[in-house]
Amino acid sequence: MTTVMVCGTTGKMGREVVKAVTKDPELTLIGGIDPSAAGEDLGLAAGIDKLGIQIDASLTDALTKRKPDVIVDFTTPAIIFENAKTVLEAGVHMVIGTTGLTAEQRAELATICERTGANCLVAPNFSLGAVMLMKTAAELAPYFPDVEIIELHHNHKYDAPSGTAVLTAKLINEAKEAAQVKASEDKTRESLPGARGAKVDDVTIHSVRLPGYVAHQEVLFGGYDETLTLRHDSLSRLSFMPGVVLACKKIKEKKGLVYGLEHYL
Structure with missing residues (x-):
């Protein structure tokens, strides 16, 4: 049995x-952390039956009382780095769904993982x-090196472009580099x-933020007299839960810091 705490318990995720x-x-x-709901019952705050578990105000408070196997964090980019350092320094495994960590910050967290x-x-x-879309896009990239990404999210999302779009672009760029192919010259x-969006190396990303969307991504490939489009739509936040549960179960087996759920599949 794997014990779990959730950081950011009253957020949508x-x-x-x-x-x-x-x-x-x-x-x-076995616990939840959220300063805006400290002292409340964890179940009632989540919209389910009472669990008899009181929400803690901070990670420090929670970890002082009990030590879980894993903490799942869905908070904000402003606090995720400090949260991660606190959890990993305590020797607790961590599943992070919060965006905003830089490559340098991930490297520092990896060092903590090695030590603790x-x-x-x-x-x-x-x-x-x-995740399957990202893997498929990387496989197609050597054959269709001209590619752009459109990602569409709700207008309350903290960042643009999305972490998914950036990772998709990274995987595409790596696949093109390995195959020694490049996109044709953009003369626009x-x-x-x-107007042309933002570049992640050789891939352009366009971000849309509008009410009504949840999380959507299109990867558009252009070829000789043909186009190929991959699209994924998350219709609600429930679509993310199988991946979160899988991560909680497998994290003990995956040593160090891992970037991307595809490594757990």
Whole structure:
């Protein structure tokens, strides 16, 4: 049995994680952290039956009382790095769904993992379909090196472009570099700065932020007299829960810091 705490319990993702963990027979929920709901019952705060578990105000408070096998974090980019250092320094495994960690910060967290023996998964996307899209895009990239990404999210998302889009672009660029292929020259000149989107090495990303969307991504490939489009749609936050549950169960086996859920499949 794997014991779990959830950091950011009253957020939209945090509430779904609480529900998913309580439903899984191989996981045991033992705590939650959220300063905005400190002292409240964890189950009631998540919209389910009372669990008899009081929400803690901080990670420090929670870890002083009890030490779980893994902490799942869905908070904000502003605090995720400090949260991760606190958890990993305590020798607790961590599943991170919060975006905003830089490559340098991930490297520092990896060093902590090596020293403490705690494992960490940083996943831009927990949807199994989204992960399959990324893997497929990387496989197609050597044959279709001209590619752009459109990602669409709700207008309350903290960052742009999404972590999923950035990772997709990274995997595409790595596949093209390995195959020694490049995109054809883009001769377009912007009459309005930013009209062509943002570049991640050789891949352009366009971010859409509008009410009504949840999480969506298109990868558009252009070829000789043909185009190929991959698209994934998360219709609700429930689509991320199988990936979160899988990560909680497998994190003990995956040593160090791992970036991307695809390494758990």
